[in-house]
Amino acid sequence: xxxxxxxxxxxxxxxxxxxxxxxxxxxSGEVHVIMGPNGCGKSTLAHALTGRPGYTVTGGSVTxxxxxxxxxxxxxxxxxxxxxxxxxxxxxxxxxxxxxxVAAGAKRNEVEATMALEAVNVGLRPELLxxxxxxxxxxxxxxxxxxxxxxxxxxxxxxxxxxxxxLDVDALGAVARRLELATKEWGLGVLAITHFRRLLQELTPxxxxxxxxxxxxxxxxxxxxxxxxRDGYEPFKESP
Amino acid sequence: MTNFLDTATHWxxxxxxxxxxxxxLDEFATTGIPKTTDEVWRYAPLEYFNLxxxxxxxxxxxxxxDALENSIATLGAVVVRTHNGVLQGVEGQLNGVTVETTQHAxxxxxYEDDSFVVMNGAxxxxxxxxxxxxxxxxxxxxVILHTVTAGAAFPRLxxxxxxxxxxxxxxxxxGGLDSLVVPVSEYHLDExxxxxxxxxxxxxxxxxYVSRTTTTLGRDARMHQSVIxxxxxxxxxxxxxxxxxxxxxxxxxxxxxxxxxxxxDLRSHQLHNTGxxxxxxxxxxxxxxxxxxIYTGLIEIERGARRTDARQTNHNLLLSPHAHADTVPxxxxxxxxxxxxxxxSVGPLDELQRWYLxxxxxxxxxxxxxxxxxxxxxxLDVLPRDVASVIEADIASQLDGVVVV
Numbered sequence: 037x038x039x040x041x042x043x044x045x046x047x048x049x050x051x052x053x054x055x056x057x058x059x060x061x062x063x064s065g066e067v068h069v070i071m072g073p074n075g076c077g078k079s080t081l082a083h084a085l086t087g088r089p090g091y092t093v094t095g096g097s098v099t100x101x102x103x104x105x106x107x108x109x110x111x112x113x114x115x116x117x118x119x120x121x122x123x124x125x126x127x128x129x130x131x132x133x134x135x136x137x138v139a140a141g142a143k144r145n146e147v148e149a150t151m152a153l154e155a156v157n158v159g160l161r162p163e164l165l166x167x168x169x170x171x172x173x174x175x176x177x178x179x180x181x182x183x184x185x186x187x188x189x190x191x192x193x194x195x196x197x198x199x200x201x202x203l204d205v206d207a208l209g210a211v212a213r214r215l216e217l218a219t220k221e222w223g224l225g226v227l228a229i230t231h232f233r234r235l236l237q238e239l240t241p242x243x244x245x246x247x248x249x250x251x252x253x254x255x256x257x258x259x260x261x262x263x264x265x266r267d268g269y270e271p272f273k274e275s276p
Numbered sequence: 277m278t279n280f281l282d283t284a285t286h287w288x289x290x291x292x293x294x295x296x297x298x299x300x301l302d303e304f305a306t307t308g309i310p311k312t313t314d315e316v317w318r319y320a321p322l323e324y325f326n327l328x329x330x331x332x333x334x335x336x337x338x339x340x341x342d343a344l345e346n347s348i349a350t351l352g353a354v355v356v357r358t359h360n361g362v363l364q365g366v367e368g369q370l371n372g373v374t375v376e377t378t379q380h381a382x383x384x385x386x387y388e389d390d391s392f393v394v395m396n397g398a399x400x401x402x403x404x405x406x407x408x409x410x411x412x413x414x415x416x417x418x419v420i421l422h423t424v425t426a427g428a429a430f431p432r433l434x435x436x437x438x439x440x441x442x443x444x445x446x447x448x449x450x451g452g453l454d455s456l457v458v459p460v461s462e463y464h465l466d467e468x469x470x471x472x473x474x475x476x477x478x479x480x481x482x483x484x485y486v487s488r489t490t491t492t493l494g495r496d497a498r499m500h501q502s503v504i505x506x507x508x509x510x511x512x513x514x515x516x517x518x519x520x521x522x523x524x525x526x527x528x529x530x531x532x533x534x535x536x537x538x539x540x541d542l543r544s545h546q547l548h549n550t551g552x553x554x555x556x557x558x559x560x561x562x563x564x565x566x567x568x569x570i571y572t573g574l575i576e577i578e579r580g581a582r583r584t585d586a587r588q589t590n591h592n593l594l595l596s597p598h599a600h601a602d603t604v605p606x607x608x609x610x611x612x613x614x615x616x617x618x619x620x621s622v623g624p625l626d627e628l629q630r631w632y633l634x635x636x637x638x639x640x641x642x643x644x645x646x647x648x649x650x651x652x653x654x655x656l657d658v659l660p661r662d663v664a665s666v667i668e669a670d671i672a673s674q675l676d677g678v679v680v681v
Binding site: 086087088089109110111114115119120122125126127128129130131132135136137139140141168169185189 | 635654
């Protein structure tokens with residue numbers, strides 16, 4: 037059983053404080069969902085966790101099984117077990133996914149077969165992964181490619197930043213089922229950022245967190261998603 | 277120039293066309309090496325060039341070929357081997373492909389103002405001619421392995437693709453310890469023909485490599501030329517194209533990696549004489565340590581060459597604060613109905629791309645290596661996968677020693 041613990045996390049983008057004390061704990065096999073209005077800090081949380089340039093953590097702690105991640109390089113955080121699937125996966129021209137994954141620690145003699153299998157799992161044509169990383173892929177294909185990487189690297193925890201945006205209904209179902217299976221297959225802990233309940237129809241959440249103005253302001257079970265859909269975020273709004 | 281000219285003169289006296297060669301050598305001796313005040317030699321490190329350290333007609337040294345040469349040779353349906361510009365042999369055969377050599381001085385018509393080409397004309401052992409007969413669609417790879425082992429070498433190559441024919445050719449330059457290598461190559465593409473040509477220069481880091489290629493394109497001809505520079509102290513690749521027929525297309529992709537105090541010097545002149553022609557120049561390279569690069573690309577569009585579409589892009593990666601890149605795209609347009617564009621950039625590795633790789637678990641060092649290698653992989657993507665893999669691996673082995681600061 038692994039545990040990802042976020043304690044009083046503060047983060048600036050430029051001079052502006054975006055995260056104002058986030059507290060969260062995710063354990064192996066659990067699915068946590070973060071919902072909240074645009075600009076409340078959801079993506080900033082994802083980027084702060086993974087050390088994106090331009091995001092300055094000004095306070096707090098993030099530990100994975102007791103190991104402090106914030107002092108580690110981005111690659112070391114990932115190797116410690118924290119994987120980020122991006123909202124807008126970047127093109128890296130000239131770099132092949134297989135070489136990237138081998139450099140990330142995947143076994144060269146297994147990686148291509150695993151990639152092909154994972155691609156099929158999420159409805160992605162395997163030959164698209166022969167292209168350079170995310171080059172000439174549609175938005176939806178890039179999202180599925182992120183889940184393929186996750187399936188190859190098998191991290192302890194995955195932060196999914198709007199993995200559902202840009203996916204068609206069938207692809208969304210396939211991605212959600214793959215993630216749900218991963219929570220059982222190797223006990224993947226999921227922290228999913230989303231605006232839509234549709235993802236949660238096949239990826240069953242244990243906890244839903246509502247963010248507002250850089251903080252988690254409410255938590256609840258799956259029923260909270262229904263409340264949000266009915267009432268919107270207004271009742272949860274905090275002033276920055 | 278005494279040492280060089282003495283050995284050059286001595287060699288010429290033994291040639292059947294000595295008078296013609298002597299005239300050219302005299303012309304070169306009068307003109308001397310170029311000056312950096314000439315735009316096409318601007319920024320070139322000619323102050324470090326000492327012609328007298330080279331001798332002409334140095335004895336050939338043994339060269340058994342290394343792993344890359346041996347691997348590439350196995351992938352060629354026809355393998356042409358040259359040594360110091362002299363044809364050594366042709367292995368394999370393809371219907372419609374001939375390889376011959378003529379032992380004459382090289383023509384310098386059209387190159388009178390380029391003293392290195394004049395030098396080549398006087399001192400080349402002869403022209404190696406690779407010809408594809410009209411109508412032949414050659415799917416297999418033709419490999420040309422050039423070896424230079426000593427002194428000064430003046431290779432000449434002519435590739436002619438007949439009407440409606442097509443071919444794919446890989447050229448590899450190896451050896452070159454303490455050598456001067458001055459190749460002159462001409463590629464003639466007849467009407468509706470195509471040539472996919474890749475040149476990989478991996479000479480010793482002590483070599484001076486001063487190359488010039490000219491492509492002439494007939495109506496609807498299509499050229500894709502990839503030029504990869506890894507070796508030589510001074511790596512100069514001037515790659516020109518002359519559009520003689522409407523509908524012709526030329527793509528020129530050049531890439532390089534600078535290490536130590538290397539200088540990579542890429543020049544191009546695309547001369548659009550006729551309308552509805554297209555040129556695409558893409559130059560991407562990286563300079564590390566104290567190396568530098570030079571890019572000057574001239575697109576010239578003659579009056580009446582309507583609907584010409586010409587674009588050039590040059591991206592330079594600076595991997596060290598001591599590395600340097602000069603980039604000068606030029607347009608000379610004498611027609612209104614054309615589309616032209618140029619873009620250039622000089623800067624470090626993309627920080628967000630690197631972070632993306634790191635966020636997969638790739639260490640910073642490996643992420644940088646992958647991204648630099650990626651520059652080359654993009655350029656090699658037009659080659660057959662088996663050939664590209666061999667060259668990629670060779671480049672990767674050389675990247676291991678590159679430090680990003």
